[in-house]
Amino acid sequence: MSVLDIDEKSLKHGVLGLVIALVEVIRDALRLQAMKRMEGGSLTDEEVERLGQALMDLDIAIEGIKEEQGIIESVRSVRDGLDDIVADALDRMINPERWKEEAEQRA
Amino acid sequence: MQCSDKTEVTPRAEAVEEEGRYLYGVADSGEKVSLGEIGIGGKEVYAIPYRDIGAVVHNCPAQPYRSDDQEVVEAWVMTHQKVVDAACERCGTVLPLSFDTIIKGETESSAERNVQDWLKQEYEGLKSKIEKVRGKAEYGVQVFWNPKVIVENLTRTSPEIGKLDEEIRLKPRGLAYMYRQRLEKLIKREMESKADECFKDFYTRIRKHADDIRVEKTKKAEAGLQMIMNLSCLIYKDRYTELGEELDKINQSEGFSVRFTGPWPPYSFVRGT
Numbered sequence: 001m002s003v004l005d006i007d008e009k010s011l012k013h014g015v016l017g018l019v020i021a022l023v024e025v026i027r028d029a030l031r032l033q034a035m036k037r038m039e040g041g042s043l044t045d046e047e048v049e050r051l052g053q054a055l056m057d058l059d060i061a062i063e064g065i066k067e068e069q070g071i072i073e074s075v076r077s078v079r080d081g082l083d084d085i086v087a088d089a090l091d092r093m094i095n096p097e098r099w100k101e102e103a104e105q106r107a
Numbered sequence: 108m109q110c111s112d113k114t115e116v117t118p119r120a121e122a123v124e125e126e127g128r129y130l131y132g133v134a135d136s137g138e139k140v141s142l143g144e145i146g147i148g149g150k151e152v153y154a155i156p157y158r159d160i161g162a163v164v165h166n167c168p169a170q171p172y173r174s175d176d177q178e179v180v181e182a183w184v185m186t187h188q189k190v191v192d193a194a195c196e197r198c199g200t201v202l203p204l205s206f207d208t209i210i211k212g213e214t215e216s217s218a219e220r221n222v223q224d225w226l227k228q229e230y231e232g233l234k235s236k237i238e239k240v241r242g243k244a245e246y247g248v249q250v251f252w253n254p255k256v257i258v259e260n261l262t263r264t265s266p267e268i269g270k271l272d273e274e275i276r277l278k279p280r281g282l283a284y285m286y287r288q289r290l291e292k293l294i295k296r297e298m299e300s301k302a303d304e305c306f307k308d309f310y311t312r313i314r315k316h317a318d319d320i321r322v323e324k325t326k327k328a329e330a331g332l333q334m335i336m337n338l339s340c341l342i343y344k345d346r347y348t349e350l351g352e353e354l355d356k357i358n359q360s361e362g363f364s365v366r367f368t369g370p371w372p373p374y375s376f377v378r379g380t
Contacts, residue, residue, distance in 0.1 A: 031288060038285055045282065052281030091324065 017074030020066060024079065027058055127169035127211040128218045131190045132372070133226070134161045134198035135237045142193055147172065147186045152194075155219060157226035160233060163194045163201065164222065169211030191372045200241045202233065203372035236377060239341075243318055244370030246340045246347060248354065250309055251332040254298065256362030261297050268293055302335050309336060309357055316350040317342050321375045332364065339375035 034051045037043050043051070066072045092098045129147065137159040142152040146165035154161035174180050184206050191203045210225060212218035226233070262268050271293065275286045314320060317340040325334040342350060351367060358365040 034285065035288055035292065039289070048285055049279055049281035052284035054281075056281065056284045097322065 013069075013071055013074045016069055017071045017078055020062060020071060021075045021078035021082070024062060024075065025082070027055070027062065031055055126218055127167045127209045128155070128162070128164040128222050129167040129172075130204050130208040130210060130222070131163040131165075131187060132194060132201045132203040133233050133237070134163055134194055134202075135159075135200035135241065136198040137161055138198070140197065142190070142197060145186075145190055145193060147183050147190075152190055154198075155222045155226075157223050158230065160226060160230070160237065161198075162222050162226055163190070163198075166218075167209065169209065169218070171207050171209060188372075195372060200237050201372060202236055202240065202377045203374050204377070205374065239319075240373040240376055243341050243343050243373065244347075245373040245375055246342055246350065246367065246369030247371065248313060248336070248338040248340055248350075249334055249366040249368075250305075250336045250357060251328050251334050251364045251366070252302075252305075253331060253362045253364075254333055255331065257298060257301065258294055260362065261294060261301070265297060268297065305363075306336050310338075312353050312357075313338065313340065313350065316340075316346060316353060319376060323375070341373055341376050344370065 034048075034055060038048050038051075066075055092102070129150075131146075131152065134154060136154070137156040138154065138161065139156050140154050140161075142154075142163070144151045146152040147167075150165035150167065152163060152165050154163055172180075172183055174183075187206045191201060194201045210218060210221050212221060216224070262272060268290065271286065271290045275283050275290065278286055310320075319341040321339040323337040323339055325337045328334045340350065347370070354365045354367050357363055
């Protein structure tokens, strides 16, 4: 039977980095929704103030965790990876030149 | 060299050795020339002619060049590049092929024969590509901007952004946060349309001096810069100074910088049609 040799520290960094990256993505989505409501005018100034404070506290908490755990880099790399995937997919969807290239590769 | 059944069962190193042809490019010459032992691994580089064109090759095993050592791979690519340059000097126009293009032999037909068949099959296409790039070279044009400088300029020139920037200072904490998000979004949108505008402007200006242009994917840049356009331009060899002058003007604009590289063999104009 083989034994999986896992470096505990790098495992922690990896998993924690992934979790925080996902929390950041959710935070971004929340922020976008908050913005839409604010711009749509369905919120009072007081509500916007409360929303803004909550989001700001979330930002501070996330930054704190990242610094404490030393996972700033691993979070960034997860997010860069996600960005690259999205950029790549978009590039392929909207650039006719890439369609041609792909068709040629398949031929 | 034919590969017999016996060698397939017990392949000996020497037998497999010459079973492929590594292709550097296709030259605009049907001459049967040797360029000497300048190939990857010191191999002899020579031409396999078909009619008035010829494949520039060396003999190699029928397997790709692979190494985990980055430096080794870089040296190979450099040699590939040098051979293409040497072939250009000798034969005039050469369609460069990318690193690690290998045609292998089969039991019923030798590698040399397969190269000739390939030239024969692709003759029309290769010939028209040679016509297209004759007397021309490829240049890389990459335009960068410094987002900080561009944002500063926008804040100064856009009344909408300037006003929002003012307002934020007077708001309580939570509201200021939300307004700052809004400001960032606004700046992002303005930056995108600015990048679009610049792309169109620069493209038209560069297009005038190039015979053909390929728009390449932009890459990540260093030192806080962002690449906003990445072009491969096919240019008549005696006309690159005109493009250079145009690029100089772009380079002078505040917040912009240009990287102009070349001449390269016309790699980008060989792939596809």
